[in-house]
Amino acid sequence: MSDDGAARGVVVPTYRGPVAAGDLGPTLTHEHLFVRDPQLDRDYPHPEWDEDAAVETAVAGLEDLFDQGVRTVVDLTVPGLGRDVGLVARVAARVRIHLIAATGWYTDTVLPNYFRTHGEGRLVGGPDPLPQMFLRDVTEGIGGSGVRAGMLKVVSDTPGLTPDVTRVMEAAAEVHVQTGVPITTHSNPSLRGGLGQLALLTGRGVDPQRVVVGHSGDSDDLDYLRQLMDTGAFAAFDRFGMAHVQDDETRIITLLRLLKDGYADRLLLSHDTAYFSRVTPPSWRRRVSPLWTHDHLSRRVLPQLLARGASHKDIDLMMIDNPRRLLAFAPRTP
Numbered sequence: 001m002s003d004d005g006a007a008r009g010v011v012v013p014t015y016r017g018p019v020a021a022g023d024l025g026p027t028l029t030h031e032h033l034f035v036r037d038p039q040l041d042r043d044y045p046h047p048e049w050d051e052d053a054a055v056e057t058a059v060a061g062l063e064d065l066f067d068q069g070v071r072t073v074v075d076l077t078v079p080g081l082g083r084d085v086g087l088v089a090r091v092a093a094r095v096r097i098h099l100i101a102a103t104g105w106y107t108d109t110v111l112p113n114y115f116r117t118h119g120e121g122r123l124v125g126g127p128d129p130l131p132q133m134f135l136r137d138v139t140e141g142i143g144g145s146g147v148r149a150g151m152l153k154v155v156s157d158t159p160g161l162t163p164d165v166t167r168v169m170e171a172a173a174e175v176h177v178q179t180g181v182p183i184t185t186h187s188n189p190s191l192r193g194g195l196g197q198l199a200l201l202t203g204r205g206v207d208p209q210r211v212v213v214g215h216s217g218d219s220d221d222l223d224y225l226r227q228l229m230d231t232g233a234f235a236a237f238d239r240f241g242m243a244h245v246q247d248d249e250t251r252i253i254t255l256l257r258l259l260k261d262g263y264a265d266r267l268l269l270s271h272d273t274a275y276f277s278r279v280t281p282p283s284w285r286r287r288v289s290p291l292w293t294h295d296h297l298s299r300r301v302l303p304q305l306l307a308r309g310a311s312h313k314d315i316d317l318m319m320i321d322n323p324r325r326l327l328a329f330a331p332r333t334p
């Protein structure tokens with residue numbers, strides 16, 4: 001039996017409690033339910049936001065997704081993107097799909113001012129709050145919810161590894177080493193950003209096999225993608241349907257080529273979409289990227305991949321075995 005936890009009774013934290021790794025089933029590893037902004041939402045509510053309606057939309061969408069065969073969805077909405085575990089828990093209580101929460105901080109430039117004054121050698125001092133926050137989310141639960149995070153999310157983009165971006169990644173590496181929780185990144189593949197992320201994380205003791213370089217599928221640079229996966233890391237084709245960044249045809253051609261080269265055990269598939277996002281609200285999505293929905297892989301992309309040369313084994317690896325191997329971790333006592 002491979003070392004994926006399925007045989008050892010390893011459990012994965014979800015909104016409804018621990019689930020055996022072997023029971024995760026087909027999994028979307030990079031999605032969102034609600035991307036919001038607490039300050040804007042409080043003082044300048046978005047005209048398309050209606051909380052009860054948003055919950056109903058998510059429940060109906062996830063129930064349909066279950067009927068399409070998906071069994072687990074990782075919600076990578078972390079602080080900085082308006083994470084609200086109480087709201088997601090309302091959805092989780094009504095759907096058959098397992099939902100997994102995440103921690104981390106979403107910024108590609110600077111952290112909020114609070115972090116500038118808190119931490120060793122800073123104005124207010126004390127220990128750096130970031131690793132403490134991440135650790136508590138992973139081991140005890142987020143806020144008072146008891147929902148434990150099953151994934152760490154870090155970000156770098158055009159500005160590169162700024163001091164605050166580096167600080168978040170170092171905190172994530174620290175908590176990963178303490179707990180074993182997997183890490184996923186937001187990367188800019190046009191700048192080959194995954195390589196710098198991997199160098200930083202592995203330099204801090206992170207096993208590349210526990211890292212997903214997110215948004216890799218935005219690129220068709222095969223040399224770069226092979227280089228990422230040759231480290232042992234996962235490359236995620238996690239934005240199917242996001243037509244304003246890359247067309248699906250390019251994503252599919254690139255993916256099929258990598259499958260042919262034997263990389264099926266290093267690839268993950270998802271959409272990075274949301275039932276509501278303040279950044280790209282529903283009316284805009286309907287107009288610009290109408291296929292950018294949580295069911296796009298199930299309804300259109302997976303059948304296309306099979307028709308164009310991917311094997312059922314390839315699909316099972318990308319949708320079931322790789323997510324299970326990634327998400328299963330035996331929590332170590334820090």
Ligand SMILES: [Zn+2]
Pocket residue numbers: 030031032076272
């Ligand atoms: Zn995302």
